[in-house]
Amino acid sequence: MVFRKRILVQGTVQGVGARPFLYRAARANHLTGFVFNDVAGIIIEAQGEDFHLNSFVRLLHNPSVCPDWPPLMQIEKLQVQDRPPQEGEADFQILSSRADGSPICQVTPDTAVCRQCLAEMTNPTDFRYRYPFIACTHCGPRYTLTKSVPYDRPNTTMDRFLMCDRCHRQYTNPTDRRFHAQPVACPKCGPKIRLLDNRKKILETDSDEVIRQTAKILRGGGIVAIKGLGGFHLAADAMQEQAVNADRQNPLQ
Numbered sequence: 001m002v003f004r005k006r007i008l009v010q011g012t013v014q015g016v017g018a019r020p021f022l023y024r025a026a027r028a029n030h031l032t033g034f035v036f037n038d039v040a041g042i043i044i045e046a047q048g049e050d051f052h053l054n055s056f057v058r059l060l061h062n063p064s065v066c067p068d069w070p071p072l073m074q075i076e077k078l079q080v081q082d083r084p085p086q087e088g089e090a091d092f093q094i095l096s097s098r099a100d101g102s103p104i105c106q107v108t109p110d111t112a113v114c115r116q117c118l119a120e121m122t123n124p125t126d127f128r129y130r131y132p133f134i135a136c137t138h139c140g141p142r143y144t145l146t147k148s149v150p151y152d153r154p155n156t157t158m159d160r161f162l163m164c165d166r167c168h169r170q171y172t173n174p175t176d177r178r179f180h181a182q183p184v185a186c187p188k189c190g191p192k193i194r195l196l197d198n199r200k201k202i203l204e205t206d207s208d209e210v211i212r213q214t215a216k217i218l219r220g221g222g223i224v225a226i227k228g229l230g231g232f233h234l235a236a237d238a239m240q241e242q243a244v245n246a247d248r249q250n251p252l253q
């Protein structure tokens with residue numbers, strides 16, 4: 001016998017790879033229906049045989065038994081309601097987000113780069129080789145680039161970076177680690193690093209050269225303000241007394 005349930009999932013559920021995970025889990029359980037982000041969290045409607053539907057709902061209650069549970073996803077509240085089954089629904093889909101109502105969903109914190117991204121960043125054959133803004137569904141900035149919820153690209157500061165074909169293919173593929181990862185970018189289409197002096201004059205824009213010049217400044221006893229996620233990191237060579245003293249007194253003069 002076929003049943004249908006509507007499930008509201010709340011907690012840290014946006015920007016963590018929850019929708020592709022739920023999509024895969026629903027399909028593995030032969031369910032039809034849909035999932036989408038809204039201002040309260042994630043809404044799922046799932047339909048299928050009793051046994052399959054129950055095993056899907058049980059999964060949401062038991063992250064520890066699930067090996068591919070997204071590492072950053074934390075469910076704090078689940079509301080499950082019965083719904084009348086729908087006829088003619090053929091598959092399970094990820095729908096676009098809805099933004100009506102007042103936002104009550106949590107924004108995910110920024111997270112350090114993951115091992116898979118680091119492996120790509122240091123692989124000379126990868127198209128993101130040495131790209132400093134590498135990120136995926138399991139890592140990278142979230143809070144820092146969120147302008148509003150639902151957490152979707154147009155609601156982030158990444159909205160002005162138009163994805164290239166390669167990034168877009170990953171972003172739209174539900175089996176890819178970067179499916180709907182809003183910070184997805186590469187050297188061709190994403191943000192770039194540059195080096196400026198203390199009068200905001202641009203000194204260097206080539207990525208490798210920016211790093212080389214920065215190292216040179218630090219070795220020469222200078223101070224560099226490195227813009228990171230959500231703030232600046234003042235860097236100086238800790239073995240050079242005069243550089244450390246300057247940093248403590250008036251770093252950006």
Ligand SMILES: [Zn+2]
Binds near residue numbers: 116139
């Ligand atoms: Zn990653």
Ligand SMILES: [Zn+2]
Binds near residue numbers: 165168187
């Ligand atoms: Zn790209």
